[in-house]
Amino acid sequence: MILSALLTSVGINLGLCLLFFTLYSILRKQPGNVTVYAPRLAAEGKAQQGGQFNLESLLPTVGWVRKAWQLSEDEILSVLGLDAVVFMRIFIFSLRVFTFAGVVGIFILLPVNYLGNQLNVDFSHFSNKSLDSFSISNVNNGSNWLWVHFCAAYVFTGVVCYLLYYEYEYISSKRIAYFYSSKxxxxxxxxxxxxxxxxxxxxxxxTVDSFFIENHPSTYLSHAVVRRTSKLQGLIGDTEKLYKRLSYLKLNNHTPQRFRRDGFLGIFGRKVDLVDHYEKKLQDLEDNVRLEQSSSAGKEVPAAFVSFKSRLGAAVALHIQQAVNPTKWVTERAPEPQDVYWPFFSDSFIKRWICVLVVFVACIALTILFLIPVVLVQGLTNLDQLETWFPFLKGILKLTFVSEVITGYLPSLILQMFLSFVPPIMIMFSSMQGYISLSQIEKSACIKVLWFTIWNIFFANVLSGSALYQVSVFLEPKKIASVLAEAVPAQASFFIAYVVTSGWTSLSSELCRLVPLICSFFKRVFSGKYGDEFEVPSIPYHSGIPKILFFGLLGITYFFLAPLILPFLLVYYCMGYIIYRNQCLVKKDREDVNDPTMAEFYDKLVTAYRDPGLMSLRYSRSGTEGLSSPLLQAAEV
Known part of the structure; x- marks a missing residue:
């Protein structure tokens, strides 16, 4: 890739970033978008949809940047918890690492690389200069200047190790302080x-009661047996959604959306009063829930949540073997009540074991299938190869701007589009593997996405871009190292464009929240749902963390090979630091509760791990009581 193609890609993505920033600063001020850009305030009732229109709301502002910058770490901890604090510390750590790397790489290593003449590239125009001339490939073989790279690598390694030690010490102290200060x-x-x-x-x-009374008489408190309630969970989910819609319509009795057609998207079917229509449907669902609850009472699973009077009692029971047979009375840590993945208990052991094998095979198959877009992308970066595949495009490819867009912007865009489907797929795979909590599912998906990204974006692009065109070299193992040494720096230009597209533009679109915005618009237009049902989003750890770590891998790898990538990484981490801090202002993952006494805590602990599907219904069909009382009795913790 030549320098002008890279500049074209940077220009396009920079324009998209400015467009997304402008749209966000305007759309966030529109009253109809409260549930999209301020869901936490809407959930707490501090922000209402509607309001008077004014021209000032159409003017883009940067006030949100100042608010995000002023947000303290303690505020993030109180709103989103310790996970969000650690997530933001990743950005701080990366900024420190690559600020040092950028200074060394740009002001020391880059001039050394550029002044070499190993590649013998001499273009009359600087814009047509190959980006390889800025990499270590341009340093003469056996040159003493290579000692500069070696020394920089050693110093950089020492700085990274020190910063890692500092961050681990800081996060450990935060975890300890959080534990002692938490209820x-x-x-x-x-x-x-x-x-x-x-x-x-x-x-x-x-069986559980008698076993723990006999073996842990002084610390045992209570237990909750797990039952198969997968069908019941689906019914309750439908009931809750319908109840929210009905509550909203009753609170907004004069809304024009009350009378609509009951068919698809409110376009087809007969015209009905939605309040009466939803009340009838809700009554039927309520009867089905009660019927399923009565039948689920006997569907016990040989598993139970066992609670103790002290943390020590729980720790002792957790770490000792409860029976001679190690496959009986198996203990493990319990997740938080709201974090339990209840469908896990509806599957048998054999089914979960088979699912683990199926997921393993599916991950391998997905990795192999993803090589198709990788090869396509690498073909786009090579104009000669593209002309060979599509000879009828030779005339178009001779246009300078077209060739720069195709080689500089289009490959990373296509790769990012395909890669956007990977995190949801990995979440689905992880949910099939038998994890007992949602956080374990997300962690497993995060690891899968990270390894998938490293292999398919880094290694597959390096090999398909350079080494696979020299397959004969692999017949001589002695030359493999030298081939890879040339292949990795040769792909620096592609990864720079990838950082700009997948990093800058993707972060900007995350800020704009295009998908929730479009969904909210269609709900208002076709379904008449003005914020009656929405979910307060959480930080997408399973997709965000792998991307941050992968860009860190690129920065560490290309620090001395092609330091031109470092400024683009610094811009990405700066943008991510501001954007995700801004997202912390509008997202909320947990609710604060009053500090109970231990006696009150024990009372609540008894019902903390009851299956939500077996909670009693509290729906009232008349009066305002039906609007203020929840449909399902929540287990307070």
Whole structure:
């Protein structure tokens, strides 16, 4: 890739970033977009949709940047918890690392690379200069200037190790302080017990109760047996959504959307009063829920959440073997009550074991299939190869701007489009593997996405871009190292364009929240749902963390190979630091509760791990009570 193609890609993406920033600063001030750009305030009732229109709301402003910059770490901790603090510390760590790397790379290594003449590239115009002339490939073989690169690599390694030590020490202190300052949490007093041997004629509840009274009489408090409620969970989800719609319509009795057609998107079907229509549907769903609840009472799973009177009691029960047979009375840490993935308990052991194998094979298949767009992308970066594949495009490819867009911008855009489907797929795969909590599913998906990205974006692009055109070299193992040494720096230009497209533009679109905005618009237009149902979003750790770490890998790899990538990485981390801090202002993952006494805490701990599908219904069909009381009785923690 030549320098002008890179500048074209940077210009296009920079324009898109400015466009997204402008749209965000305008759209966030529109009253109809409260649930999109201020969902936390809308959920707390501090922001209402509607309001008077004024011209000032159409003027872009940068006030949100100042507010995001002024947000303190303690505020992030109180709003989003410790996970968000650690997430933001990744950006701070990366900024420190690559600020040092950028100074050394741009002011020391880059001039050394550019002044070499190993590649013998001499273009009359600087814009037509190959980006390889800025990499270590341009340094003469055996040159003493290579010692500059070696020394820089050693110093950089020392700085990174020191910063890692500092960050781990800081985060560890934060975790300890958070633990001592936090209120008692149910998962600290509870363990999950599986493989419970149920005797004939007995029940799981009786078996658990007698076992722990006998073996842990002084610390055992209570237990909650797990039941198969996958069908019930679906019914309750539908019931909750319908109840929210009905509550909204009753609170906004004069809304024109009350009378609509009951068919698809409110366009087809007969015209009905939605309040009466939803009340009838809700009554039917409520009856189905109660019927399913009564039938689910006997569908016990040989597993239970067992709670103790102290953290020590729970820790002792967790770490000792409860039975001679290690496959019986298996204990593990209990997740937080709201974090339990209940569908996990509806699957048998054999089914979960088979699913693990299926997921493993599916991940390999997805990795292999993803090589197709990778090869396509590498073909676009090579005009000669593209002309060979599509000879009828030779005339168009001779146009300077077209060739620069195709080689500089289009490859990274196509790769990013394909890569956007990977995180949801990995979440689906991880949910099939038998994890007992949503956080474990997200962590597993995060690891899968990271390894998938490293292999398919880094190694696959390096190999398909350079080394695979020299397959004969692999017949001589002695030359493999030298081939890879040339292949990795040769792909620096592609990865710079990838950072700009996947980093800058993707972050800007994350700020603009295009998908929720479009969904909100269609709901208002076709379904008449003005914020009656929405979810407060959380930080997408499973997709955000792999991207941050992958860009860190690129920066560390190309620090001395092609330091031209470092300024683009610094811009990405600066943008990410501001944008995600801004997202912390509008997102909320947990609710604060009043500090209970231990007696009150024990009372709540008894019901903390009850399956939500088995909670009693509290729906009222008349009066305002039906609007203020929840449909399902939540287990307070």
């Amino acid at each position: 008692p949490q149910p998962h600290q007093f509870t363990i999950l017990v599986r493989g419970i041997p149920i005797p004939s004629g007995g029940t799981c509840s009786e």
